[in-house]
Amino acid sequence: MTADQVNETQFPETESALPDPLRSWSADRLSMILFGHAAFQYLNAACELGLFELLAEKGPLTGTEIRTALDLEERAGDVLLLGCAALGLIHRDGPVCRLTDEIGALMERGEWTHIVNTVAFEQHIVYEGQADFTESLRRDTNVGLRRIPGDEPGLYRRLARNPHLEEVFYRYMRSWSQLANAHLVRRLDLSHARTLLDCGGGDAVNAIALAEANPHLRVTVLDIPAAVPMAEESVRRAGLSDRITVRGHDLFTDPFPTGFDCVLFAHQLVIWTPEENTELLRKAHTALEPGGRVVVFNSMSDDTGDGPLIAALDSVYFACLPAEGGMIYPWSRHEASLGAAGFVDLRRIPLPTWTPHGILIGSKAL
Numbered sequence: 001m002t003a004d005q006v007n008e009t010q011f012p013e014t015e016s017a018l019p020d021p022l023r024s025w026s027a028d029r030l031s032m033i034l035f036g037h038a039a040f041q042y043l044n045a046a047c048e049l050g051l052f053e054l055l056a057e058k059g060p061l062t063g064t065e066i067r068t069a070l071d072l073e074e075r076a077g078d079v080l081l082l083g084c085a086a087l088g089l090i091h092r093d094g095p096v097c098r099l100t101d102e103i104g105a106l107m108e109r110g111e112w113t114h115i116v117n118t119v120a121f122e123q124h125i126v127y128e129g130q131a132d133f134t135e136s137l138r139r140d141t142n143v144g145l146r147r148i149p150g151d152e153p154g155l156y157r158r159l160a161r162n163p164h165l166e167e168v169f170y171r172y173m174r175s176w177s178q179l180a181n182a183h184l185v186r187r188l189d190l191s192h193a194r195t196l197l198d199c200g201g202g203d204a205v206n207a208i209a210l211a212e213a214n215p216h217l218r219v220t221v222l223d224i225p226a227a228v229p230m231a232e233e234s235v236r237r238a239g240l241s242d243r244i245t246v247r248g249h250d251l252f253t254d255p256f257p258t259g260f261d262c263v264l265f266a267h268q269l270v271i272w273t274p275e276e277n278t279e280l281l282r283k284a285h286t287a288l289e290p291g292g293r294v295v296v297f298n299s300m301s302d303d304t305g306d307g308p309l310i311a312a313l314d315s316v317y318f319a320c321l322p323a324e325g326g327m328i329y330p331w332s333r334h335e336a337s338l339g340a341a342g343f344v345d346l347r348r349i350p351l352p353t354w355t356p357h358g359i360l361i362g363s364k365a366l
């Protein structure tokens with residue numbers, strides 16, 4: 001008789017008389033929520049220790065070979081491999097471990113590095129601040145920002161005094177944009193636009209992609225003064241200094257330059273409150289020529305308010321950290337702001353990405 005059978009004979013009534021509510025709620029789903037932080041730490045540790053790159057270069061490998069290569073003691077290696085195998089981050093067959101097909105495919109497509117950069121952002125910038133989620137909801141403001149050193153208002157101005165965090169942030173931001181901006185380049189017809197204003201353009205990753213695809217286009221990137229040298233350096237490296245200009249600018253307190261055919265807000269209108277978004281869109285409306293277009297490019301949530309899951313999970317960061325209030329808004333919330341700012345002919349373009357990215361385009365009447 002096995003140990004399980006002994007238990008069943010000894011306690012048959014306890015099991016049926018007291019149904020365990022956890023059995024009616026998928027145990028796996030509950031575990032992943034309850035221990036989600038631990039699951040993330042396995043992924044982060046595997047990235048930081050270089051487990052995936054090791055398996056890609058030298059795998060399949062035994063646990064002992066992995067421990068030796070990663071310079072881990074036996075117990076530490078056992079913990080790491082137990083978690084990574086249980087989470088499906090690696091395959092384990094007896095003593096032998098190997099890369100999963102999915103991670104292998106991402107590496108081949110050059111996209112794994114985007115995931116690694118996102119993991120570093122979650123670990124070094126997002127993780128601690130999310131512990132203030134409840135308080136951020138109660139006070140309706142970004143309480144988690146207190147975890148980032150500095151006293152400047154907002155995350156972005158604090159990054160400037162923390163070079164390590166700044167580097168982690170912009171490496172991630174570039175990756176997050178690159179996961180989706182090939183679709184922006186493909187779906188946004190700029191053949192008749194001569195000038196584009198990229199508001200809060202970061203390191204100019206989207207400005208560069210759009211300028212490369214549209215050789216006639218001239219782009220002005222606006223961002224806070226601290227971000228300007230970094231953006232100028234990426235523009236110079238792309239060989240586009242003659243067509244892309246970067247200007248230190250506060251989107252809220254400075255007037256927008258005028259005369260543009262297109263104004264882009266990429267990953268910008270997820271940071272602010274709906275009222276602030278309307279204010280920025282009004283400024284964009286003034287900056288545009290009649291017939292010009294405004295483009296909102298970021299993740300979107302469904303108007304039904306129940307997903308997608310990544311939109312919900314990503315919203316915790318926007319509630320806790322960057323500014324007083326933002327989230328992955330539903331399409332309709334952006335459309336309301338666009339309408340209030342005077343834009344017409346609104347067009348939604350959902351994108352076939354792993355992230356819930358979408359494009360919203362509005363026009364300034366002729």
Ligand SMILES: C[S@@+](CC[C@H](N)C(=O)[O-])C[C@H]1O[C@@H](n2cnc3c(N)ncnc32)[C@H](O)[C@@H]1O
Pocket residue numbers: 156173174177199200201202203205206222223224227249250251252265266267268
């Ligand atoms: C989430 S990042 C997006 C960067 C870039 N658009 C992209 O998609 O990769 C937001 C950017 O907005 C900039 N930003 C935040 N507040 C700003 C303000 N008040 N004026 C100008 N830029 C601002 C930040 O410095 C940062 O580079």
